[in-house]
Amino acid sequence: MDQLLAIRAFVRIAEAGSFAKAADSLNLPRSTVSKLVQDLEHHLGTRLVQRTTRAVTVTPEGAAYHERAVRLLGELEDMDATAAHARALPRGRLRVDIGSSLANLVLIPALPDFRGRYPDVQLFLGVNDRPVDLIGEGVDCVIRGGALADSSLVARRLCELDYVTCAAPSYIEAHGIPAHPAEIEAGHAVCSYCSALTGKVFPLHFQRGEERHEIAGPSVVGVNESTAHVTALLAGLGIGQTFGFVARPFLEDGRLVRILPDWTQSPHPLQLVYPANRHPSAKLRVFSEWVAELFGRIDHRAG
Template identity: 65%
Template structure:
């Protein structure tokens, strides 16, 4: 049995949904396609597809094998492309995971530019604020924020996002706005909670050398970043939001900034990837494009030039259970 050909045939059958369609697309007899899949199943000792007269459906084992087969074939294509010198025209699938608000407000609006530059890359965009397992889920990279620690994963620094404290005028109507972080404890707080532990993230404040942390007990908490902004706009309380999100609402008066002298530390964003993936031309192309895209949102950039002060190619390590960025 030619195992590589059998794997390619199985992938084609899985994607076509039938042996007949797969055979037509491969210009092979249906009997040959069916036999290659049967030989692969015999080799593996398990059934990959359930056959009917008109279609096929993958078994649980088939679904798992299909995902691994796609990654294997993509890696083989990358190897061939490197030898053939076609690294300048990357193609194939790329799986990227990113937090909701970053996807909806930064990445997706700019994707048409990426598609024009790399029309042969098929981008699979996973959008959520959950923690991800890059290796186990076959993810090429994630864009996430937060502190980094030592591990086998690598990261490219993208930018820093600043926070602002704000609320809707409808919430502040009849209430005294806080003049000090301690005053926030007397208000309804729109906070963020961990989907894993269920614990709320505290509100952190800094002014010079002073550091304060407020742990809200009332109000509403969400675990998704777009919903957090919606809750603030709906007048549900006071919260800390990314500056690039909130400032557009300061201009039209739908949000009001408070405590401008008390800023938490900036939220650092990284593009994170397994250490063996950066030779992947698709990932390398996406990374270089993302660095330029997120530079425009860097809170440290100089106003006169718009160029970030330190968008560097930092190879740093982070834990496998890297927490989601907001």
């Protein structure tokens, strides 16, 4: 039995709750993963997981073993990193999940710099706007916005993003420019961004001093992916709100027009998030430092 591989397989199963997901994340056949865990249980003389037709759960003995196994694997990776001087040149596969506009407009264009610094890190990007199960899907970290609700996750604040209310010139020519948020609700088409998970439409928010307005009325079109949402605005489908870093190039070349510039929305915090029960690897640490530097450039407070 390859005990180290068996321990890795057990940890993945315990975190994913599935032999199939663990096998996929390890790039091994499911039968191999099952045999590894069986051999590990036989070696230890105790059952680590309970298997049913619907789910895989960890036994009390398995939970205690998992806690120490996670620490062991983290320390082992640090040992390897130190011995191979990998703190200077980290290596290995790093899976990162990130929203579409952040990936296409910020992260991917800057990746040649990251590759130049860390050529031995193999970066795999999941690009989408849906929430991700870090543990179940074997993702090392995600870059996402909003408040952190899950206490089992660790977040590093990267920046704050501002919002811009805008529309295409073709829309403005046909419908005019609203002078107040209430006019949008009364007689304008709204091009909304909506949740990729639930389909829920995110309302438009406006604030000026103590005055606040929320517009959650019907949308002429709702889009659940950030890059496509901007495309819909450029097509003249309605008024919408998007991040400032996304809108500014189009505002500068005239393809979008800013609306109600005196009204703002609360900034959107952007974070790098990873599971609290995973020891940050050398490659995750250097990636975290690099993206903090990168996204700091689009922080609306930076000027």
